[in-house]
Amino acid sequence: MSPDRDPDPGADDLTEAREAPPQEPPSAEERLAHALKLAYRHLAKRDRTEAEVRAHLEKRGVDAASVDAAVGELLELEYLDDERYAQRYVEDRRRLEGWGHLRIADGLRRTGLPRPLVERALAADPHADDEHELAVEALDRRFAGRALADDRERQKGLRTLATKGFPLDTAYAAIRAYERRCADRDDG
Missing domain, CATH: 1.10.10 (Arc Repressor Mutant, subunit A)
Known part of the structure; x- marks a missing residue:
């Protein structure tokens, strides 16, 4: 072993780490700044609800007081509405x-x-009053304006509308209206 080399090169680092004073917990201002930083980053992607921001901050271990303060500031600045x-x-x-x-x-x-x-x-x-027409338009997009050939295709249309969140009675009425529209196009 050469006399120039320290037998344990990491020993100095460990000694320094042990001698470093213990870190003080972050102040309330620092915790709020951290919470706001996380919240702004979360809001930069898209609009969020107050509940979504709260859940995001809590998931990241932000204390309740900082969450409340950050959300309060975001509400005041109208970043959350x-x-x-x-x-x-x-x-x-x-x-x-x-x-x-x-x-x-x-x-x-x-x-x-x-x-x-x-x-x-x-x-x-x-558009609440136009829901029937919106459902017919959804069918028109789904089937590209082509007539429904049989009950199997009608079931596909109903599933499409149910998946999109249209009530069943609206979906049935839209299927009938779509079939009338297709028949009118074929006759015209």
Whole structure:
């Protein structure tokens, strides 16, 4: 062994680590800053509900007081607004996904929104009265305007509409309307 080399090169590091003063727990301000950093990063991806942000912070081990303070600040700055979130969710799912009100309501409840807020958002939906026509349009997209050949295809249409969240009575009526529309096209 050469005299220049230390027999245990990591020994100095261990000695320094043992001699380092114990770290103080983070202050309330530091914990809040950490919670806000996590929340902003979570909100950067898409809008979230208050419940989603709370769950995200709790999952990451943020203490309850910091969660409350961070959520309070986000509400005050209007980064969180459950009413706005619900309204946009309804509009987007109708317009972009072609969903019926049952699936929209289920999706809103899964984000942690209370039932009264979900009901208000659905009641304010400008397309609520057009649900029958939206269901017919969903069938038109699914079958590319082609007539339904048999009961098997009608069942596929019903499954499509049920999956999209349309009530069964609306789905049956939409199947009949779609078949009439296809027959009118064929006759015309």
